[in-house]
Amino acid sequence: MTADTQRTLWDISPAIHAAAPVFPGDTPYSQQWCATIGPGCPVNVSAITLSPHVGAHADAPLHYDPQGAAIGAVDLAPFLGRCRVIHAIDCGPLIEWRHIAHAITPDLPARVLVRTYQQAPATWDGALAAYAPETVQRLADLGVQLIGIDTASIDPASSKTLDSHQVIRQRNLRVLENLVLDAVPAGDYELIALPLKLTEADASPVRAVLRAL
Structure with missing residues (x-):
């Protein structure tokens, strides 16, 4: 990668x-080797087991709606395009409108990512910050899709x-x-975070990146 x-x-x-944190009771990441390079074998091949909610991931409607679509059936458009990173560091248990109002402008993109940690923890955080449902409603009212x-x-x-x-089920939003976001300044970027085409899964890992506009 160039400078x-x-x-x-x-x-x-x-x-x-293997040590990546997961929701208590969820399936952690594990890997085993099915084949290794050596006499008579030209390649390494592994098998992995994990919850689709390990690491950065996109929830499917199926995760929170028994009649919802699996992740492989959702439109990819919300996961790709201009987004705004908003800092609400140490906001408390819920991201309320007052924590993000400073970054809400008439040109708000259809994608909003909120940073709550000064530094993301390496272990499970049972006191994690979440969105207040009223905040999600107001973002949806402004045209936010993700x-x-x-x-x-x-x-x-x-x-x-x-x-x-x-x-997000009622308003048909997508979620990551x-x-x-530890190293990401507040502002607007291009988001690229495409889920895998898993035809029966309730979520998918993503390799989420932001690119300067």
Whole structure:
């Protein structure tokens, strides 16, 4: 990667490995070798097991709606295009409108990513920040099609009603979770975060990147 590319491209995906944090009870990443280079074998081939919610990922409607579409059936357009990164660092348990109002302008892009961590944790954070459902509603009213966050969920980890997920279900929004925005200044970028075409899955890992406009 050239110095110029390093200045204009931000990788906002956490590393995925056996110690990568997962929601309690979810399936962590594991890998085993099915074949290794040696006499009679010209390649390395591995098998991996993981929840599709490990690392940076896109939830499918199927995740929060029993009749919802699997991730392989969703439109890719919301995952690609101009976005705004908004800083709401240490905002508390919920991202309320007052935490992001400073960055809401008439030219708000259709994609909004909110940074809540000063530095993303390397272990599971049960006190993660989430979106207040009213904030999601107001963003949808402004034409936002995708919301993202640097925590593991847009709802509190203890929530059983998943109110913000229900808002994105009702308003047909898409969501990215577990992003790493530590090094990203607030502002507008091009987002590229395409999910895999998994025809029956409730989510998909993404390699999320931001590119300078």
